[in-house]
Amino acid sequence: METKTYCYEYPRPAVTTDCIIFGFDEGELKVLLIKRGIEPFIGKWAFPGGFLQMDENSDQCALRELYEETGVKNVFIEQLYTFSDVDRDPRGRVITISYYALIKLSDYRLKAGDDASNAEWFPISKVPPLAFDHDRILRIAIARLRGKIRYQPIGFELLPEKFTMPELQSLYETVLEMQLDRRNFRKKILETGLLIDHNETVKGLPHKGAKYFSFDKKKYKELSEKGFNFEI
Amino acid sequence: METKTYCYEYPRPAVTTDCIIFGFDEGELKVLLIKRGIEPFIGKWAFPGGFLQMDENSDQCALRELYEETGVKNVFIEQLYTFSDVDRDPRGRVITISYYALIKLSDYRLKAGDDASNAEWFPISKVPPLAFDHDRILRIAIARLRGKIRYQPIGFELLPEKFTMPELQSLYETVLEMQLDRRNFRKKILETGLLIDHNETVKGLPHKGAKYFSFDKKKYKELSEKGFNFEI
DNA sequence: AACCTTTGTGTAAAAAATACACAAAATAAT
DNA sequence: ATTATTTTGTGTATTTTTTACACAAAGGTT
Numbered sequence: 001m002e003t004k005t006y007c008y009e010y011p012r013p014a015v016t017t018d019c020i021i022f023g024f025d026e027g028e029l030k031v032l033l034i035k036r037g038i039e040p041f042i043g044k045w046a047f048p049g050g051f052l053q054m055d056e057n058s059d060q061c062a063l064r065e066l067y068e069e070t071g072v073k074n075v076f077i078e079q080l081y082t083f084s085d086v087d088r089d090p091r092g093r094v095i096t097i098s099y100y101a102l103i104k105l106s107d108y109r110l111k112a113g114d115d116a117s118n119a120e121w122f123p124i125s126k127v128p129p130l131a132f133d134h135d136r137i138l139r140i141a142i143a144r145l146r147g148k149i150r151y152q153p154i155g156f157e158l159l160p161e162k163f164t165m166p167e168l169q170s171l172y173e174t175v176l177e178m179q180l181d182r183r184n185f186r187k188k189i190l191e192t193g194l195l196i197d198h199n200e201t202v203k204g205l206p207h208k209g210a211k212y213f214s215f216d217k218k219k220y221k222e223l224s225e226k227g228f229n230f231e232i
Numbered sequence: 233m234e235t236k237t238y239c240y241e242y243p244r245p246a247v248t249t250d251c252i253i254f255g256f257d258e259g260e261l262k263v264l265l266i267k268r269g270i271e272p273f274i275g276k277w278a279f280p281g282g283f284l285q286m287d288e289n290s291d292q293c294a295l296r297e298l299y300e301e302t303g304v305k306n307v308f309i310e311q312l313y314t315f316s317d318v319d320r321d322p323r324g325r326v327i328t329i330s331y332y333a334l335i336k337l338s339d340y341r342l343k344a345g346d347d348a349s350n351a352e353w354f355p356i357s358k359v360p361p362l363a364f365d366h367d368r369i370l371r372i373a374i375a376r377l378r379g380k381i382r383y384q385p386i387g388f389e390l391l392p393e394k395f396t397m398p399e400l401q402s403l404y405e406t407v408l409e410m411q412l413d414r415r416n417f418r419k420k421i422l423e424t425g426l427l428i429d430h431n432e433t434v435k436g437l438p439h440k441g442a443k444y445f446s447f448d449k450k451k452y453k454e455l456s457e458k459g460f461n462f463e464i
Numbered sequence: 465a466a467c468c469t470t471t472g473t474g475t476a477a478a479a480a481a482t483a484c485a486c487a488a489a490a491t492a493a494t
Numbered sequence: 495a496t497t498a499t500t501t502t503g504t505g506t507a508t509t510t511t512t513t514a515c516a517c518a519a520a521g522g523t524t
Contacts, residue, residue, distance in 0.1 A: 004239035011286050012244040015327055054243050054325055058316040082314040082329050084290040093286055095247055095327070097314050166502075183504070184482065201489090201502095208490045209502050398471075415473070416513065433471090433520085440521045441471055 013084075013093040017062040018049030018134070019077065020098065020141040021070065023105035024158040028123040029174050030105070031138065032070060033130070035118040040090045041131030047138075048119075049096065062099040070119060076102045076157040080141055088133045100141045102157035149175050151231045153194055156215035164202060164210035165189070172232070192230050194220050245316075245325040249294040250281030250366070251309065252330065252373040253302065255337035256390040260355040261406050262337070263370065264302060265362070267350040272322045273363030279370075280351075281328065294331040302351060308334045308389040312373055320365045332373045334389035381407050383463045385426055388447035396434060396442035397421070404464070424462050426452050 021032040033045040048069040052061045059077065066072050080098040088094065105121075122128070124142060129135065149155050155171050156163075169185050189195060198212040224230075253264040265277040280301040284293045291309065298304050312330040320326065337353075354360070356374060361367065381387050387403050388395075401417050421427060430444040456462075 004241050006241070006243040007236035007239040008244070008246075009236050009238070010246075010283065011238045012240070013247055013284065013286070014240075014242075015245055015247065051242065052245065052316070052327075054245070055318060057318060058314060058327075079313065081311065082290065084284070084329065086287060086289055095284075095290075095329075097316065097327075164502090181483070182502085183484085186503085187505095188481095203490090208500085209488085211503085396471090413514070414471085415515085418472080419474095420512095435521090440469085441519085443472085 011093075013095045015052040015058075016049050016094060016096045017052060017058050017065060018047045018096050018098045018137065019062050019066050020047055020080065020100040020138060021066070021072070022100060022102050022141075022145060022158065023108075023121060024171050024174065025105045025121070027170055027174060028125075030121040030123050031127060032119060032121055033127070034069060035120070036131055037118065044131040045120075045122075045128055046131035046134050047098075052097075058097045059099075062097075062101075066101060070108070072101070072103055072108055075104075076154065080137070080144055083133060083137065085133065096137075098137050098141070100144065102145075102154060104158065104160055106160040146175055146177075149232070151229065153192065153215065153220060153230050153232070162198060162212045162214050164212060166210055168213070188232055192232070194223075194230070243325075245327045247284040247290075248281050248326060248328045249284060249290050249297060250279045250328050250330045250369065251294050251298050252279055252312065252332040252370060253298070253304070254332060254334050254373075254377060254390065255340075255353060256403050256406065257337045257353070259402055259406060260357075262353040262355050263359060264351055264353055265359070266301060267352070268363055269350065276363040277352075277354075277360055278363035278366050279330075284329075290329045291331075294329075294333075298333060302340070304333070304335055304340055307336075308386065312369070312376055315365060315369065317365065328369075330369050330373070332376065334377075334386060336390065336392055338392040378407055378409075381464070383461065385424065385447065385452060385462050385464070394430060394444045394446050396444060398442055400445070420464055424464070426455075426462070 023030045023032065032048070034048050036042055036044050036046050048065055050061070050065045050068075052058060056064065058079070062077055063075075066075065066077070077099045080100050083096045083098060086093065088096075124138075127138065130138065145154075149172065155168065155175070158171060159167060165186055166182075168189065169180055169182065172185070173180055194216050195213045196216050198214065200212045202208055202210045202212065220230075255262045255264065264280070266280050268274050268276050268278055280297055282293070282297045282300075284290060288296065290311070294309055295307075298307065298309070309331045312332050315328045315330060318325065320328075356370075359370065362370065377386075381404065387400065387407070390403060391399060397418055398414075400421065401412055401414065404417070405412055426448050427445045428448050430446065432444045434440055434442045434444065452462075
């Protein structure tokens with residue numbers, strides 16, 4: 001079918017969602033990029049995304065595209081910003097509602113980037129020039145993540161269910177680009193009351209002897225509904 | 233013309249912008265609402281807004297609609313959130329990129345709400361039930377304003393060029409819904425270095441004897457480009 | 465002229481953030 | 495196996511920030 005069967009009285013832009021997928025691995029913050037196989041920007045890297053369908057809202061669209069392109073499911077997403085510049089897509093007028101996702105890379109390391117796929121994880125310091133206005137989108141996404149991790153416990157979304165305090169600290173240090181004192185960090189994190197201590201220590205490397213913790217999602221929901229804040 | 237001349241291969245949603253316009257007057261935070269003259273929701277109050285045109289981005293659209301519907305120009309606007317639920321408009325699929333604006337009510341009190349127009353200022357505690365999903369949008373806008381005023385000097389956008397310290401404090405107390413200590417507030421605000429002291433006192437009521445200040449926009453630009461923060 | 469209301473100002477107390485050192489456990493090296 | 499090295503866990507003293515608080519002066523009101 002190439003007939004244009006959807007007609008309107010006034011012109012309408014196309015609407016897409018794009019998703020900036022963050023992962024944390026080997027002490028680095030990474031984003032998942034897809035190498036474009038078609039024009040425009042063929043061969044360039046870009047964020048996964050696609051067209052909004054008429055039976056889904058933009059959250060659902062972002063989650064669907066995320067799943068279709070990377071196999072990732074049940075992840076944290078949040079709307080980032082809507083980009084609407086007239087010339088941002090050479091094919092025509094396209095509005096993009098952008099999202100960012102935080103995923104537990106340990107769970108999904110195998111899905112994307114494998115089998116010579118066109119998806120690949122890039123440390124944010126080594127992201128190549130991107131298609132469309134995606135460089136700008138990435139900058140905004142990083143700024144949002146950096147700002148938000150300070151006052152909402154979203155960092156856990158980037159770690160395995162069970163993690164150690166040094167791992168968590170390393171994540172914070174990486175995202176915030178600053179060194180943190182081990183004892184003060186531990187104190188602050190623990191006094192949120194949102195960590196479950198598993199009383200179990202790591203056997204092998206790395207982080208030998210470190211205690212395992214996990215994030216108490218239920219407690220967080222309870223407390224945040226009562227209006228508590230969690231500055232870290 | 234009623235012919236549908238704009239045709240596409242896939243269905244597209246309509247895209248609009250809506251603007252939540254905040255003003256501060258008589259010690260109250262207010263929003264500007266427009267009474268709908270057509271279905272759906274005829275007779276109900278809603279935020280001003282309209283359809284995105286193909287030669288403008290969403291910022292420009294929000295500013296244009298703002299000007300057309302209220303005569304307001306040169307104001308602070310910021311993108312708020314994009315709403316995309318399937319059933320949010322009974323006429324069909326509509327995506328709304330929402331903005332909020334902060335205006336100096338003193339400058340514009342005459343334009344809207346006068347001459348039996350269909351625009352009116354409502355204190356946020358007395359906003360009637362709104363059309364579409366605008367109740368939800370308002371809640372989100374208020375939360376954003378409340379959150380943002382703490383770490384960015386946007387409160388000044390709601391006051392006249394020259395204002396007194398008690399006026400500024402009253403604004404903060406109203407938006408944050410909390411009492412603030414006069415001396416501590418003054419100290420914090422002044423140590424941002426962003427206020428110009430006019431060494432001139434108010435003659436008449438109210439705020440007799442209070443000093444006039446104004447916001448140093450240039451200095452703010454300089455400093456914020458260097459990455460300074462302004463928590464208040 | 466006396467009174468009332470509102471403004472401007474500094475310091476002491478409390479709370480929060482920061483700096484800091486050593487013992488114990490696991491691994492790595494010899 | 496012994497020793498050395500690396501990384502973890504833990505508490506307190508110091509500094510900084512935030513909060514609490516009272517009185518004199520100016521302008522308007524009665």
